[in-house]
Every structure is written in C-alpha cells, then in structure tokens.
Amino acid sequence: MTTVDRIRAMLVKDYKLDANQLTADARLEDLGIDSLGMAELVFNIEDAFGLNVPDVAVTLTTFGEVVAFIDDLIVARDRAATPAVPPAMQALSPGHAP
Amino acid sequence: MRRVAVTGIGVVSPLGHSPQDVFEAARLGRSGIRRLDIPSVHRLATPIAATVQFDGAEHFEPPQQRMLDRVSQFAVVAARRAIADAQCELTDTERARTGVFLGTGMGGTLSMDDGYQTLYGQQSDRIKPMLILQGMHNAPAAWIAIEHQLSGPTLTYSTACSSSSVAIGEAWLRVACGALDVAIAGGAEAPLSLGSLKAWEAMHTLASVDVVDPAASCKPFSKNRSGMVLGEGAALVVLEPWDRAQARGAPIYGEIIGYGLTTDAGHITRPSGEGQAAAIRSALTSAGLSVQEVDSINAHGTGTHANDSVETAAIRLVFGERADHIPISATKAVHGHLLGAAGALECVLSLLALRHNVALPTMHLNEPDPQCDLDYVANVARPGAAGQTLMSHSFAFGGTNAVLALRAAGS
Secondary structure (H helix, E strand, O other): OHHHHHHHHHHHHHHHHOOOHHOOOOOOOOOOOOOHHHHHHHHHHHHHHHOOOOOOHHHOOOOEEEHHHHHHHHHHHHHHHHHOOHHHHHHHOHHHHO | OOOOOEEEEEEOOOOOOHHHHHHHHHOOOOOOOEOOOOOOOOOOOOOOEEOOOOHHHHHOOOOHOOOHHHHHHHHHHHHHHHHHOOOOOOOOOHHHHHEEEEEEEOOHHHHHHHHHHHHHOOOOOOOOHHHHHHHHOOOOHHHHHHHHHOOOOEEOOOHHHHHHHHHHHHHHHHOOOOOOOOEEEEEEEEOOOOHHHHHHHHHOEEEOOOOOOHOOOOOOOOOOOOOEEEOOOEEEEEEHHHHHHHHHHOOOOOEEEEEEEEEOOOOOOOHHHHHHHHHHHHHHHHHOOOOHOOEEEOHHHOOOHHHHHHHHHHHHHHOOOHHHHHOOEOOOHHHHHHHHHHHHHHHHHHHHHHHHHHEOOOOOOOOOOEEEEEOEEOOOOEOOOOEEEEEEEOOOEEEEEEEEEEEOOOO
8 A cells, every 4th residue: 555545544534534535735724634633643654654753744734745745754764774785894894804 | 699590411420321310310229330341450459430331432523532531521421411401502692601610630530541551551652642632621621612612711620529519619600690691510520540540549548349239339428338439420510590591491400599618728638527517607608598498418428437427527517406307318329429520410419309309318328327327318219308408518638618509490
C-alpha cells in the first residue's frame, strides 16, 4: 500500500471521512482536521510508519502536503538506514592494510 | 430572590439511566454495587464498585470520543438527557444567560492513569496528544457548553465528596438572584482506575467485601459497617426560575429552596460534627425553615465509621428531640460513593422521593449502632414519609460541607 493509501485509510477509519474527499488539494481545515486533529494524526502516523515526525508537520495545510511530507521522511529514513560504506571503514579494508 | 424549579433530570448511574429507573432501584433497595471487571482486578483488596453499564461508542463519533475521558462522556450524556427531559428550547439570548455548574472530584483520572502507564509502566514517552484535554477537571463542563452552545459561566467545582452539591447550590444562587435564567448543574465522576482504586484502598476508607453478598458491602449507619464503596456516574439537573417554568408549562420535579455551605477548618479527613451542623443550620436559614419544618433527610451516610456517627451527632445537634422523628435515608448503600457526583445523584433521588412522597430505605442496615440512634428507614422504603421538605447532606474530605434544602413541587 502506498503512503497516500495508508494515510487515507487512517482518516477514513479514525476521522469518519469520505475517501473521495481526500484529494491532494483538499484543505485539512475543510476536512475538519484542526491543529489538535493534526497532532493526533501525526501521532498515529508515527506509530503506523515507525517514523519520528518533527513538530513542523502540524503546520501543513492540505492532504497532499501531508502525504508528500511523510513520503520525504520515509525516503530520508530509508536512506539513513542503508548508508554507503563510510571512508573510515574503507580505510580498514584488507586491500589498504598498513 | 426568585423561586427556582428543577425541570429536568439526566442520569448515567449504577442504578440506571432514567429518573424512573434510579428511583425504582433505590426504592426497592436494588444495589448497583458489583464485582469489578478490570484487567488488574487481582491487585485489589476490595474488587467491588458501583459501576455503570455504558458504551461511549453508542453516544459519540470516534473523533470526539477520543477527546473525552469517561467522566466527560458521562457528563455530556447526562446533560443531553436532562435538557431533553426539561423540554427546554433556548433562544440565542437565553443561551447567553445559561450556565453550566459541574462538580467532579477526580476529573479525567482514568486517562491520566493510562498516560502514566505509558510513561512509567512501559517506560515510553509516547503520551497521547489528547491527554491534557481528557484529564483536565473542567473538560466535562466545557463539552456540555460546547454541545448546547451555552455561553454563560461554565464552572467546575472540586471539593471532593461535596463537589456536586456545591455545584447545584452555586447554580441555584445565580438563578435565584437573577444573574442567570437557566443552569445545568450536577456532577460527574469516573474514578475506577487502578491508580485511584489503590489510592483509596491505601487510605483504609473502603468497605471490606461482604462475603455473602458483595452488593451489600456498603452498610451506612449499621454497626458492622466497614467503609465506603466507590461508584461512577453522572447526574445533572436543569434549574430555572419557577415563574418561567410555569409559564412554559414545564414539568416541575421540585424546588430548591436553600443552600448551606461551611468549612470544618479542622482536620483534612476527620469530619467535624460542629462543621456539619453549621452547614445544616446555614441551609435552614437560607431556606427560611425552622427545624420543625424539615420532614426528611438524605444523609451523606458513606458507611465509614467516622462519618456515620459524626453525622448522627450533627443531626442531633441541629434538630434536638425533633431528630428522632425525621426519617433519614442513606442511598450510598446501593449506588456507592460517586465522590464528585454523589451530591447530585442524591439530590435527584431526593427530589424523586419528595415527588412520590416515599422515604427511601437505608439498605444493609442490620446491626443497630448505639452511636447511630436515629431513624434511618432501615431496609424498607416508607411510603408517605418523605413529606414536603428534605435536606440533602454532602460532607467532604477537605472539610467543605454542603447542604441543599429541597421542597416538593406541589407544596
């Protein structure tokens, strides 16, 4: 399931929203998600995606912005989890033994 | 001062969910005290309480329910019932002159317990974002005001076991003096968290379980009483000027005619007979009643050793020989001690007792105590004995004593 589908499913289940309302440009305010609702959504996204979402997320204004923001966090996390072999390790590889 | 009528009642209680049901249960002595069904029940020495059959999902959409502790859910549902019962359509102008007065002793303690479980039990920092809103004491009153668009004062009183009698008394004062046209007043409590139950246990104030009949564990004024039993629920009333209620043809349950409020200023828990007597006298003065004019009493009657003997002495102190002729009901025997909602539920039961002119029984009173030598209407309701005028007592840890004087509607 893609990020947009997962977040959409959360909003349908927890906020009783109609999936058809959840277009990229739908404003959270118009969906009835205020700053408090957003704080709760962020909490649930952290649980569901295993992410640590920074506080700035609560200032997002549309559904599309939320999805993009979370996608960026997922990409950043995955990149951090599979790092290139760092230079220090290269220095210790057998071909460069002192 | 204007006369003030009670025109609506809403209850969410261990005895039922309508005025008729709670009155019938109290009249027949059907106890709402039962074995607790919570996950950590094995850790409790006294695994009983007066619990409410209640599923919040039947009353709230999930986004709102997640913001409401059980105490707020009780309060909001009780307010809906009270307002519907009063058949009270409010104009915009009247909404601005309507207030909410709510008592609660422990607020959103279930939610706070849940948060602490996360923090200390699981050693996690992931506290849910709604915890402050669930836990704050003024949440129940605020939600009632929001739902019904009531923009007069929204006040929360937390004076332990007298909270909701104080709330009703303070609401009465404002309606009586003309500051408000309508008030929604009462109390709500949902104290049955493990943390709260263990804390009450630690104080050694809870009753030991009656091995024959757990539902009979609370025995006010009986020599074999061993303490109180915690209860949960909410009770709210609609107050409005008598003339307004009559003009709109509203059903009138009864009248609040006086309110006494004093403080022991002595010990934090040990009750003072002088302090209680002062509150009763203050209510009599407020209502313009002589001791001869009081027909019946709803006692604080918790079932603790200290309260019941001291309350008996206080009643003697005020009423003298007349005390022997006043039927006294202690309904906590069947609905438990709802702490911040106790006074309101007892006010409701008292109004219904007056309406039906039935003195409600003090159940489980099977061993007379020489220190409790008044007429407690032991075990069987007494038709024709509630009379026209009733005093409802609420005495609290902290020493805040509140007494409401009530009168039957027909008198």
